[in-house]
Amino acid sequence: MVRSAPVTAPAIAGDDDGADLDAIDRDIARRVVLRLVRFDDRGAAPRRQPVAALRAHEDPARFAAVLRQLREAGRIQTGGDAADEPIVELAADMSPDAWPALAAWLATHGRAERLRRELESDAAQWTARPGRRDAGLLDRGQLSELATWLTADVEHDLGLSDAARSFIAASQAAARRTWWPGRGSGGSVLAILLILGFLATPIILLLLVVLAASVIHRFG
Numbered sequence: 001m002v003r004s005a006p007v008t009a010p011a012i013a014g015d016d017d018g019a020d021l022d023a024i025d026r027d028i029a030r031r032v033v034l035r036l037v038r039f040d041d042r043g044a045a046p047r048r049q050p051v052a053a054l055r056a057h058e059d060p061a062r063f064a065a066v067l068r069q070l071r072e073a074g075r076i077q078t079g080g081d082a083a084d085e086p087i088v089e090l091a092a093d094m095s096p097d098a099w100p101a102l103a104a105w106l107a108t109h110g111r112a113e114r115l116r117r118e119l120e121s122d123a124a125q126w127t128a129r130p131g132r133r134d135a136g137l138l139d140r141g142q143l144s145e146l147a148t149w150l151t152a153d154v155e156h157d158l159g160l161s162d163a164a165r166s167f168i169a170a171s172q173a174a175a176r177r178t179w180w181p182g183r184g185s186g187g188s189v190l191a192i193l194l195i196l197g198f199l200a201t202p203i204i205l206l207l208l209v210v211l212a213a214s215v216i217h218r219f220g
Helices: 023-034 060-072 100-128 140-149 152-158 162-179 186-219
Strands: 037-040 043-046 076-082 085-090
Touching: 023 060, 023 100, 037 100, 060 076, 100 140, 100 152, 100 162, 140 162
Parallel strands: none
Antiparallel strands: 037 043, 076 085
């Protein structure tokens, strides 16, 4: 991050010397702070974000209170605006060395935050794509990987947008359609019938053999 000089600030959001936020507010604080960090090949670095990009599904009043407390504690700072909205960034002297809670969040939640950003980016591209909406959705393999870490708790923890949730739901629906063809899927239906016929053939042959043996035994 920017600098590693120690700083003195009020206890907040999981500092080693105490915390004056409850569990819900600490989660909000963590989401805010992690969204003010850029992840790249060189590691983590500060990044500026408008307030809207920091807000998830929290109560607006509660979110504003946490943001204010982070600012008063010297963890974040606000500056010029974009489209009449304040821009937020980490305070200039904030670093993992200076703020133990930040180091812990980066270690335990950094990967999930990077995955959230990738998911949000894919969702935004899918939402903006004209025409066929099945294009750009997650495939079955990607959905399977997603399911291994995107539990209900993690989803709430990350604060996914409505667009990302719609993107996941559409991907799941498209994946189901590939296994259960609807109208206009004559080729798929024929393929399924051929597979079922192939699987049933040994059973039919066995029944014919049993029937023939029974006839021979009865009239032989």
